[in-house]
Amino acid sequence: MEPNLVTSIGPIRLDRPVMLASGILGISLDVFNRLYRSGAGAVVTKSLSTEPWEGYPNPTIFSVKGGGWINAVGLSNPGAENFAKMIEPNKDVPIIVSLVGSIPEDFENMIKQFEKCKVTAYELNLSCPHVAKVGLEVGDDPELVKKIVTTVKNSTNVPVIAKVGLGTTHYLNTVGTAIESGIDAITAINTVRAMAIDVETQRPILSNKFGGLSGTPIKPIALRCVYEISSKYDIPIIGCGGISTWEDAIEFFLAGASAIQLGSAIGDNWIDVFDEINTGILQYMKKKNYSKIEDMVGLAKKS
Amino acid sequence: MEPNLVTSIGPIRLDRPVMLASGILGISLDVFNRLYRSGAGAVVTKSLSTEPWEGYPNPTIFSVKGGGWINAVGLSNPGAENFAKMIEPNKDVPIIVSLVGSIPEDFENMIKQFEKCKVTAYELNLSCPHVAKVGLEVGDDPELVKKIVTTVKNSTNVPVIAKVGLGTTHYLNTVGTAIESGIDAITAINTVRAMAIDVETQRPILSNKFGGLSGTPIKPIALRCVYEISSKYDIPIIGCGGISTWEDAIEFFLAGASAIQLGSAIGDNWIDVFDEINTGILQYMKKKNYSKIEDMVGLAKKS
Amino acid sequence: MQRNHNHTTIVTVEKVIDETPTVRTLIFSDEVMSNVLPGQFAMVWIPGINELPMSVMISNESGKAAFTVRKHGAASTGLFNVQVGQQIGIRGPYGNSFDLKEGKLLLVGGGTGLVPMMRLLIHVKPTDDVTVLIGAKSKDEVFFEDLANRLLENNVHKVIVSTDDGSYGEKGFVTDLVEKHLSQAKYDAVYVCGPEIMMYKTVQSAHSRGIFVQASLERMMKCGVGICGSCCIGEDLVCKDGTVFDGEHLSKNKEFGNFHRNKAGILENY
Amino acid sequence: MQRNHNHTTIVTVEKVIDETPTVRTLIFSDEVMSNVLPGQFAMVWIPGINELPMSVMISNESGKAAFTVRKHGAASTGLFNVQVGQQIGIRGPYGNSFDLKEGKLLLVGGGTGLVPMMRLLIHVKPTDDVTVLIGAKSKDEVFFEDLANRLLENNVHKVIVSTDDGSYGEKGFVTDLVEKHLSQAKYDAVYVCGPEIMMYKTVQSAHSRGIFVQASLERMMKCGVGICGSCCIGEDLVCKDGTVFDGEHLSKNKEFGNFHRNKAGILENY
Ligand SMILES: Cc1cc2nc3c(=O)[nH]c(=O)nc-3n(C[C@H](O)[C@H](O)[C@H](O)COP(=O)(O)OP(=O)(O)OC[C@H]3O[C@@H](n4cnc5c(N)ncnc54)[C@H](O)[C@@H]3O)c2cc1C
Numbered sequence A, B: 001m002e003p004n005l006v007t008s009i010g011p012i013r014l015d016r017p018v019m020l021a022s023g024i025l026g027i028s029l030d031v032f033n034r035l036y037r038s039g040a041g042a043v044v045t046k047s048l049s050t051e052p053w054e055g056y057p058n059p060t061i062f063s064v065k066g067g068g069w070i071n072a073v074g075l076s077n078p079g080a081e082n083f084a085k086m087i088e089p090n091k092d093v094p095i096i097v098s099l100v101g102s103i104p105e106d107f108e109n110m111i112k113q114f115e116k117c118k119v120t121a122y123e124l125n126l127s128c129p130h131v132a133k134v135g136l137e138v139g140d141d142p143e144l145v146k147k148i149v150t151t152v153k154n155s156t157n158v159p160v161i162a163k164v165g166l167g168t169t170h171y172l173n174t175v176g177t178a179i180e181s182g183i184d185a186i187t188a189i190n191t192v193r194a195m196a197i198d199v200e201t202q203r204p205i206l207s208n209k210f211g212g213l214s215g216t217p218i219k220p221i222a223l224r225c226v227y228e229i230s231s232k233y234d235i236p237i238i239g240c241g242g243i244s245t246w247e248d249a250i251e252f253f254l255a256g257a258s259a260i261q262l263g264s265a266i267g268d269n270w271i272d273v274f275d276e277i278n279t280g281i282l283q284y285m286k287k288k289n290y291s292k293i294e295d296m297v298g299l300a301k302k303s
Numbered sequence C, D: 001m002q003r004n005h006n007h008t009t010i011v012t013v014e015k016v017i018d019e020t021p022t023v024r025t026l027i028f029s030d031e032v033m034s035n036v037l038p039g040q041f042a043m044v045w046i047p048g049i050n051e052l053p054m055s056v057m058i059s060n061e062s063g064k065a066a067f068t069v070r071k072h073g074a075a076s077t078g079l080f081n082v083q084v085g086q087q088i089g090i091r092g093p094y095g096n097s098f099d100l101k102e103g104k105l106l107l108v109g110g111g112t113g114l115v116p117m118m119r120l121l122i123h124v125k126p127t128d129d130v131t132v133l134i135g136a137k138s139k140d141e142v143f144f145e146d147l148a149n150r151l152l153e154n155n156v157h158k159v160i161v162s163t164d165d166g167s168y169g170e171k172g173f174v175t176d177l178v179e180k181h182l183s184q185a186k187y188d189a190v191y192v193c194g195p196e197i198m199m200y201k202t203v204q205s206a207h208s209r210g211i212f213v214q215a216s217l218e219r220m221m222k223c224g225v226g227i228c229g230s231c232c233i234g235e236d237l238v239c240k241d242g243t244v245f246d247g248e249h250l251s252k253n254k255e256f257g258n259f260h261r262n263k264a265g266i267l268e269n270y
């Protein structure tokens, strides 16, 4: 049988398993359409807040000598309301709307804005490592995670994903809390808190000093997180972190992810990366005689 | 004034600020002598336990495509007693003895073995991410950290360093606990828990499945840890993680480290790396008109 | 080791030239930047202040390059205020470049949009017949007129300035001049860089006549490398797909000439 | 993209040859490994079992290489049991190689220590006069005698086997043969690989006579890349500084011939 790339992440069904990660090229419907045509199975929007945010001043992104990027864009975004209006015309693209907020009501209010939109899922950003009062600061507080996930699950029938990362509370506990509160899937991981200093001018380079490390350096860390989550919990997982080749994608499937997201690879290889990875996955599936992505999910745990 | 490389890490005074990190080439006095002659300011021994350990079966080390290494040697070591005998003849090399254990008595007993040895400092490994019941599992338990540091400080006059890393308890809390308990300095960071899967054979590559990521990928993470520690606490810091060039070394000094350690760079550039870094630091100091390492420690926090 | 264009290089400003009360040119040594193509830009870090996209200006000394900056908000004013001897960080070059045609060429520039035009001029063939139209608000704001004449001294050429208030050169908008020139002679190609409305009208004038035209666009740029999305215009990313687009492509883009995105990514009218 | 020698490459075992009841040769295709220098080794991963250092054996087909393994503990038995069609992972080649001299050469090998010797033989010049001494416990354990003769068919050569029990070839230790040969004729160089005591005595015999001698050492190897330290002998790391050392250097090393380190890193007597 010819293999196909269809995958299910719990209630979410996608024609292709490689998505655009949140925050990368994620502010315009026209660009979403282009990425979808380029092979992305879904696009995750920039994390949206109740109000528009300008984000931090530049420099907001830094290219690490050893590979990867450190960014502190500071969650700049047009706000949920503006964004919802912009994507209203969307018919074709599976859009996953990423949300940040500090209290359950933030999320509830934002979801209301999207009532007229085709939304494939919501992704709760519980893991941005460089903005105060949202992201990781929320993810690190188990009580708050419980309240937010419960509230969001009560306000929508659209599937809800929690995105976790390395914070001060162990991400496995956050995953556990989210599952107890009814989450549909987990995205792991966000960027890892990091920094860079310029030796000539002797200053931190990013205007925010600290940022999030993404790209190839974090792949081995992200992979172990996916493996640890899938070993401990029975929950659909979306792997994210440093994926840039089809081999990387397969590693994440074998570790237990049903789909993957990528961002930094676009900065290195531009948007052709989606097609390259899709093609590589299909060839691998043919060689190993798999008909669907599911056939390989979690295989590395058997050994 | 001609700059020199002398540095003080609290009570520890070294002629050169670049040390060999624990676990790298760290089991033989002859090799320590060679590394010292090659430019290392001190050598940290392999982490020693009360009894000899064989460690995990091979594969115990994996070279990551994007750079860096994942290792799970499993703290193989000849045990404190054998090791102490071996280094007894040492006169020249500043040796920092790294210790792992599960309870305060383990550390106390090991330190007794070294009574006849010239030991520059003890480094308590509270952060190995891949061996059960020691390392991070100890570092993640604040009560245990308190007891161990207090016990060790009571059993020796030699300076004591705590080595921290990214675990389930936030490392900044571990640092705080260690400081309250009388620690003399902090080494940050150890390897970061990670894994690799072979897509052909579909298995985790390391025999222990999980290992610790070291080398260039973790540099931006280690650097932010040093910056965070030095911003929050007044404690001498030894920076460690992904350092492979003199620029890396300077970044760590600017972030607040008084000395640095390196390991993985040896796997990439062999032991000439010590001399290269020493030379680069001296040139930088000349250019910036510094006479001693201390002149640049923490400068990046001023901006 | 070859320089990775994404890694910031620190350079020292060696000379500062006041072009107008609000525009300065800062010269520095950098082999890579001295050789960028017309239309390419750099991300310029002013330590402690900001980082912003800048077209790379030519220098008359080899191995050197420059930025010509108009002071505006925090970032550009920060760069404007950089003194001789101070260090700035540069990464790039980024973006594509103009497609150089031969024959009768029309170059249209306004303000710092003249920067890529000056770099274009060092690439024209001696056989090209080149007309440069410079638009400015008033006499005070005119710069690079002499430079353009000097760069074209071996060509059949004209450099014409127009000011909105007529205080120098011809009176009126430079886009009216464009319309006039295109209706009076047959041009082989038109190149434009400047305020969006200037580019929009120039592209319209040329494209409607079937003349090859290219514009170098500006949009909010945070990363410069195709990651952050801040520079999108329709489905294009100016930093990766541009900055240079041709008239054919632009005439289908609904945002060109009408909208741009602010720092939060919200569409705003021009 | 060129292969990074530290990244594991998966290859499939294509053929297995029983050399003795406890020694097998496993052949696989790999351009890089087919061209390694004599003395170099690979780290060989048997998925799910272990990873161990192996000298790279020659193959008579181009583009192919092999491992000749004696079953011993878990790792080597795992490799010994790999079937045709099974996959193994390889990284390397690691280590330095023998310095090839010309003239009258003496090669001394025991057991799987013959592997680097066979690779040395494909590099000797047709004008070299080559003597190969093979040491084994008993007749059952003798292998590569025919291969050595075949590889040397265009040279003036001798291949002499000795067994401890005299069940084949000459009776006695191969090191006695070494002593005999070195005292009877003038050799230009001696190369040895095998059990440490064989290497130690061979080095002594040659070095004490001022003859150039090199040995390819074995030590516990976990990483193969100079990180873990498990392969140290005195101040040398066998994986990085070796595996080949010359007699001059070895004669000053107090551990050579006397001690090796076990898996915990404890010095043990040979
Ligand atoms: C490819 C490119 C080349 C450029 N070349 C030059 C040049 O050679 N000389 C010159 O003076 N200017 C140039 N600019 C414009 C310059 O980057 C902006 O004017 C400057 O960033 C404004 O920042 P500010 O903080 O001073 O102003 P702000 O007060 O922050 O903003 C003023 C306006 O400038 C725009 N802007 C702000 N930040 C950016 C940004 N990071 N990227 C793009 N636009 C921004 C916005 O439209 C904003 O409304 C170029 C822009 C681009 C995209």
Ligand SMILES: Cc1cc2nc3c(=O)[nH]c(=O)nc-3n(C[C@H](O)[C@H](O)[C@H](O)COP(=O)(O)OP(=O)(O)OC[C@H]3O[C@@H](n4cnc5c(N)ncnc54)[C@H](O)[C@@H]3O)c2cc1C
Pocket (backbone or CB within 6 Å): B058, D041, D051, D052, D053, D054, D055, D056, D067, D068, D069, D070, D071, D072, D073, D074, D075, D076, D077, D112, D115, D217, D218, D219, D220, D221, D222, D243
């Ligand atoms: C550079 C080099 C090349 C080698 N080439 C060959 C070869 O071509 N053919 C062959 O059969 N053998 C070769 N060996 C030896 C082989 O690697 C060991 O015999 C094997 O690792 C033993 O492992 P085991 O688990 O089977 O035995 P164990 O029972 O674990 O150990 C048996 C003995 O082998 C040694 N040993 C164990 N593990 C290792 C290890 N990882 N590295 C080195 N020594 C070890 C120890 O001295 C131990 O006492 C080579 C070794 C080295 C260092």
Ligand SMILES: Cc1cc2nc3c(=O)[nH]c(=O)nc-3n(C[C@H](O)[C@H](O)[C@H](O)COP(=O)(O)O)c2cc1C
Pocket (backbone or CB within 6 Å): A021, A022, A023, A024, A046, A047, A061, A069, A071, A073, A075, A098, A125, A128, A163, A189, A190, A191, A213, A214, A215, A216, A218, A240, A241, A242, A243, A261, A262, A263, A264, A265, C227, C228
């Ligand atoms: C510039 C940039 C902006 C990002 N913005 C967001 C965001 O708004 N919300 C979020 O959940 N993750 C954000 N991320 C994290 C990515 O979605 C992703 O988790 C991370 O980059 C790791 O994946 P990668 O290595 O493939 O880039 C951002 C990453 C980058 C590089």
Ligand SMILES: Cc1cc2nc3c(=O)[nH]c(=O)nc-3n(C[C@H](O)[C@H](O)[C@H](O)COP(=O)(O)O)c2cc1C
Pocket (backbone or CB within 6 Å): B021, B022, B023, B024, B046, B047, B061, B069, B071, B073, B075, B098, B125, B128, B163, B189, B190, B191, B213, B214, B215, B216, B218, B240, B241, B242, B243, B261, B262, B263, B264, B265, D227, D228
């Ligand atoms: C093979 C290997 C073994 C290690 N063993 C130890 C150890 O025994 N004790 C310890 O505290 N750290 C150990 N580490 C961690 C290093 O000391 C160091 O913290 C880490 O590798 C980061 O530095 P690097 O990037 O310069 O290698 C080991 C690292 C490696 C690669």
Ligand code: FES
Pocket (backbone or CB within 6 Å): C220, C221, C222, C223, C224, C225, C226, C227, C228, C229, C230, C231, C232, C237, C238, C239, C240
């Ligand atoms: S500036 Fe970030 S995508 Fe273009």
Ligand code: FES
Pocket (backbone or CB within 6 Å): D220, D221, D222, D223, D224, D225, D226, D227, D228, D229, D230, D231, D232, D237, D238, D239, D240
């Ligand atoms: S085998 Fe690890 S250092 Fe040689």
